[in-house]
Amino acid sequence: VKADGTKVFDLEMRAGEKEFRSGQRTKTWGFNGDHLGPTLRAERGDKVEVRVRNTLDESSTVHWHGMHLPARMDGGPHQMVRPGATWTPYWKIDQPAATLWYHPHPHGRTEQHVQRGLAGMFLLDDDKSAALPLPKKYGVDDLPVIVQDVKFDGAEFDHGRGLMQNVGFLGDRTMVNGTLDPHREVRDELVRLRLLNASTARTYSFGFDDNRRYTQIATDGGLLERPVQTERLQLSPGERAEIVVRMRAGERTTLRSFPQDNYGDAWNTRFGGADDSFDILQLRAAEALRPSPALPQKLGELEVPDGSDAVRARHFDLKKSGINGRKMAMDRIDETVTRGTTETWTVRNTNGMPHNFHVHDVQFRVLEVNGKIPPPHLRGAKDTVFLPNGTTMKLALRFEGPADPDTPYVYHCHLLYHEDEGMMGQFAVV
Ligand code: C2O
Ligand code: CU
Numbered sequence: 173v174k175a176d177g178t179k180v181f182d183l184e185m186r187a188g189e190k191e192f193r194s195g196q197r198t199k200t201w202g203f204n205g206d207h208l209g210p211t212l213r214a215e216r217g218d219k220v221e222v223r224v225r226n227t228l229d230e231s232s233t234v235h236w237h238g239m240h241l242p243a244r245m246d247g248g249p250h251q252m253v254r255p256g257a258t259w260t261p262y263w264k265i266d267q268p269a270a271t272l273w274y275h276p277h278p279h280g281r282t283e284q285h286v287q288r289g290l291a292g293m294f295l296l297d298d299d300k301s302a303a304l305p306l307p308k309k310y311g312v313d314d315l316p317v318i319v320q321d322v323k324f325d326g327a328e329f330d331h332g333r334g335l336m337q338n339v340g341f342l343g344d345r346t347m348v349n350g351t352l353d354p355h356r357e358v359r360d361e362l363v364r365l366r367l368l369n370a371s372t373a374r375t376y377s378f379g380f381d382d383n384r385r386y387t388q389i390a391t392d393g394g395l396l397e398r399p400v401q402t403e404r405l406q407l408s409p410g411e412r413a414e415i416v417v418r419m420r421a422g423e424r425t426t427l428r429s430f431p432q433d434n435y436g437d438a439w440n441t442r443f444g445g446a447d448d449s450f451d452i453l454q455l456r457a458a459e460a461l462r463p464s465p466a467l468p469q470k471l472g473e474l475e476v477p478d479g480s481d482a483v484r485a486r487h488f489d490l491k492k493s494g495i496n497g498r499k500m501a502m503d504r505i506d507e508t509v510t511r512g513t514t515e516t517w518t519v520r521n522t523n524g525m526p527h528n529f530h531v532h533d534v535q536f537r538v539l540e541v542n543g544k545i546p547p548p549h550l551r552g553a554k555d556t557v558f559l560p561n562g563t564t565m566k567l568a569l570r571f572e573g574p575a576d577p578d579t580p581y582v583y584h585c586h587l588l589y590h591e592d593e594g595m596m597g598q599f600a601v602v
């Protein structure tokens with residue numbers, strides 16, 4: 173903490189090695205360690221500064237996914253950090269409590285940099301969520317769950333993509349927080365899991381092996397208005413959700429990913445990974461559990477716009493070959509939005525394969541999915557949404573600025589192979 177109260181974090185991008193499987197070392201990248209990065213945490217109203225040092229032998233960036241902040245601090249493809257250099261973004265946290273994350277964003281190489289292990293969580297807190305009776309003992313009844321799929325090839329991660337795999341790389345195993353076949357002892361009746369899909373291409377449908385119901389309490393950008401009971405929750409790359417699961421003394425239950433039936437045709441279902449299932453994380457309850465308070469019926473108030481004051485409508489046609497027919501160009505700003513205004517963005521995928529859509533700087537509201545009101549799990553603050561083939565979504569976004577006509581933010585498909593191939597565009601706030 174600096175004299176003016178600014179919270180300072182140090183992040184160093186490093187090359188390392190890690191023993192994921194006994195006796196076999198794999199070359200990795202990490203922040204401040206061999207693989208993945210520390211969980212950063214700040215409160216609404218905090219001023220933060222991150223010293224990002226790059227000790228790798230290539231340039232990269234660090235982007236704060238889900239964060240509202242000035243474009244120059246965003247860590248997108250324009251804020252490259254050269255080998256040996258330190259980049260020091262600073263901003264003020266001005267958004268609700270949420271599970272955000274950070275990862276590299278160098279244009280054309282994001283998939284590789286994330287896959288090697290550069291990713292971490294950035295948790296935000298605020299007074300309203302702190303006052304709610306939710307599980308909140310970090311590492312005890314409030315657990316980060318970073319889900320990634322991997323494939324090993326000797327001392328390296330296998331980054332290969334099958335010829336048929338038009339979504340990008342799909343691994344044959346999953347890890348949680350960098351651990352294969354993970355399990356976790358729990359000692360509380362209610363356990364909160366902060367799920368982050370940090371995979372490069374794979375979408376998961378989360379549920380438990382015994383099909384128990386659990387409670388979703390948050391989406392990408394923070395708490396839902398009220399809890400949602402469910403058995404399955406689909407998260408595409410970049411999306412987060414917080415869920416609370418009730419445990420019984422002495423039992424075991426396994427968080428799994430189940431097959432998904434909304435990928436469209438048999439080709440995409442098979443080669444896009446929708447047929448696959450994985451055991452993600454086993455929870456093992458102690459013989460005696462500490463009682464947890466009942467979950468509140470009312471969680472938060474959404475701060476996302478409802479679209480009623482929208483001044484402009486834009487349309488985005490998602491294709492692997494580019495958004496609105498254009499591939500990303502670093503020196504072209506595709507859209508210019510006005511500070512302090514709300515817009516609706518209609519995003520459409522008729523490309524015959526799954527995509528998703530992520531917008532930097534903002535948390536948005538999903539107004540419609542294929543012309544209908546969205547399902548409960550999408551009625552929260554979102555920054556990334558999954559669009560299987562044949563999906564159209566109407567979003568409401570409010571751009572708070574600050575204005576910076578020269579430094580754009582980006583929007584893109586978060587299937588990182590697609591993003592790297594140019595499925596990305598730029599917008600500036602003026
Ligand atoms: Cu998580 Cu533009 O990224
Ligand atoms: Cu982002």
Ligand code: CU
Binds near residue numbers: 586
């Ligand atoms: Cu895509």
